[in-house]
Amino acid sequence: MKTKAGRKCPCWKIVVYAEVLEKYKEGEQKMKRHAVIITVLNLVLGCASLAFADGQYVESLRSDDAAKWQKAVEQGNANAMFNLGLMYKYGWGGVTQDYNKTMELYQKAAAAGNSRAMLGIGWMYKNGQVAGKNAAAAFDWFQKAAQAGNAGGMYNLGFAYEYGDGVEKNLDKAIQWYNKAAEKGNSGGMFALGNLYYKGKGMAEDKAQAEHWYQNAAQAGNTGAMLNLGLMYKYGLGVEQNQDKAMDWHLKSIDAGNTKAMVALAQMYDAGDSCLKDHDLALSWYKKAAAMGNIIAREKLAGLGENW
Numbered sequence: 001m002k003t004k005a006g007r008k009c010p011c012w013k014i015v016v017y018a019e020v021l022e023k024y025k026e027g028e029q030k031m032k033r034h035a036v037i038i039t040v041l042n043l044v045l046g047c048a049s050l051a052f053a054d055g056q057y058v059e060s061l062r063s064d065d066a067a068k069w070q071k072a073v074e075q076g077n078a079n080a081m082f083n084l085g086l087m088y089k090y091g092w093g094g095v096t097q098d099y100n101k102t103m104e105l106y107q108k109a110a111a112a113g114n115s116r117a118m119l120g121i122g123w124m125y126k127n128g129q130v131a132g133k134n135a136a137a138a139f140d141w142f143q144k145a146a147q148a149g150n151a152g153g154m155y156n157l158g159f160a161y162e163y164g165d166g167v168e169k170n171l172d173k174a175i176q177w178y179n180k181a182a183e184k185g186n187s188g189g190m191f192a193l194g195n196l197y198y199k200g201k202g203m204a205e206d207k208a209q210a211e212h213w214y215q216n217a218a219q220a221g222n223t224g225a226m227l228n229l230g231l232m233y234k235y236g237l238g239v240e241q242n243q244d245k246a247m248d249w250h251l252k253s254i255d256a257g258n259t260k261a262m263v264a265l266a267q268m269y270d271a272g273d274s275c276l277k278d279h280d281l282a283l284s285w286y287k288k289a290a291a292m293g294n295i296i297a298r299e300k301l302a303g304l305g306e307n308w
Contacts, residue, residue, distance in 0.1 A: 061083060061086060061087065061092065061093075062087075062090065062092045062093070063092075063093075064083075064087070064092070064093050065093055065094065066084060066087050066088075066092070066093035066094050066095045067093075067094070069083050069084040069087065069093070070084060073105070073108075076112075078108075078109045078112035078113065078114040078117070079109075079114065081105045081106070081108045081109035081112070081114065081117065082105070082106065082109040082114050082116050082117045082120065084105050085101070085102045085103075085104075085105030085106045085109065085117065085120065086102070086120070088101040088102045088105065089102040089120075089124075089129075099124065099129045099130060100130070102120075102124070102129075103121065103124060103129075103130050105117075106120050106121045106124070107121065110141075110144070113148065115144075115145045115148035115149060115150035115153065116145075116150065116152075118141050118142075118144045118145035118148060118150065118153065119141070119142065119145040119150055119152045119153050119156070121141045122137075122138045122139070122140075122141030122142040122144075122145060122153070122156065123138070125137040125138040125141060126138035126165075126166075134166075135160075135165050135166030136166045136167070137166075138156075138160075138165075138166055139157070139160050139165070139166035139167050140166075142156040142157050142160060143157060146177065146180075149184075151180075151181045151184035151185065151186035151189070152181075152186065152188075154177050154178075154180045154181035154184065154186065154189065155177070155178065155181040155186050155188040155189045155192070157173075157177040158173075158174045158175070158176075158177035158178035158181060158189060158192060159174070159188075159192070160174075161173040161174035161177060162174035162178075162192070162196075162202075171196075171201065171202030172202065174192075174196075174202065175193070175196065175202055175203065177189075178192045178193050178196070179193065182213075182216070185220060186220075187216075187217045187220035187221055187222035187225070188217075188222070190213050190214075190216045190217035190220060190222065190225070191213070191214070191217040191222045191224050191225045193209075193213040194209075194210045194211075194212075194213035194214040194217060194225060194228065195210070195228075197209040197210040197213060198210035198228075198238075207232075207237060207238020207239070208238060210232075210238060211229070211232060211238055211239055213225075214228050214229050214232070215229065218249070218252070221256065223253045223256040223257065223258040223261070224253075224258070226249045226250075226252045226253035226256070226258070226261065227249070227250065227253045227258055227260050227261045227264065229245075229249040230245075230246045230247070230248075230249035230250040230253065230261065230264060231246070231264065233245040233246040233249065234246035234264075234268070243268075246268070247265070247268065250264050250265045250268070251265070257292075259288075259289040259292045259293065259294035259297065260289075260294065260296075262285045262286075262288050262289035262292075262294065262297070263285070263286065263289050263294060263296050263297050263300075265285050266281075266282040266283070266284075266285035266286045266289070266297070266300075267282070269281045269282035269285065270282040283301075283304075283306065286300050286301055286306075286308075287301065287306070287308045290308035291308050
């Protein structure tokens, strides 16, 4: 088999792509649940990706018994305070969702030095889950978490300084905190550094450094970095153009639930890049992305007169 450009299409790739598509056909609810876990980790742990161990942790907690953690809270266990607060935040473990109870437990855990609780308080202020949105208060709590050694807090400080969210914009400080987060293995910090190098924002544009940080972030599980690597290889942006590598990175990002990567893969099938041109497969990926809320996919389908 050959592509439009005459290059051979690796048959194993077709099999893998088909397997991933079949997984979505048979398990869309499972993937939606997986996307919820990703969102929870992004908000609570301050990461732009999730490690497998973290995914196991959240999956375990959401099906756990809140009463067990309540007993540990009564014994003064700060980790239990945070965990029970998280359960109240999402209504897990047999409790009713209660943001006020979450804040109460997070405050107790933070007072006992739990940096995850500090980060969690920051996110509650940022999202307006207590007394309306308060970016300045969120920044203060992110700073406390960072000072306590929390990599998610460091990443969020970097973000706040980059965009002036609750604090005066300062790209030098943003880069400083992103670097600190990256040094502690936070994929969000790595991804942010890749973006800054790619755009030449606050530093000289350097596509090679961007690719370096995207690679590090992707290896740490960051789906945005996987997508960006795919796009760099697809268009030859700072790297040698390689449609096979583009497909591989898009596939990895898709497997982690990234709908933008689904759209990118659909576009490649539409154009016949790296593999055989296949309108039906392209349409299938557009529909998967649209069903998970991707606006670009929905607009594309609307233009084709298709439903999702």
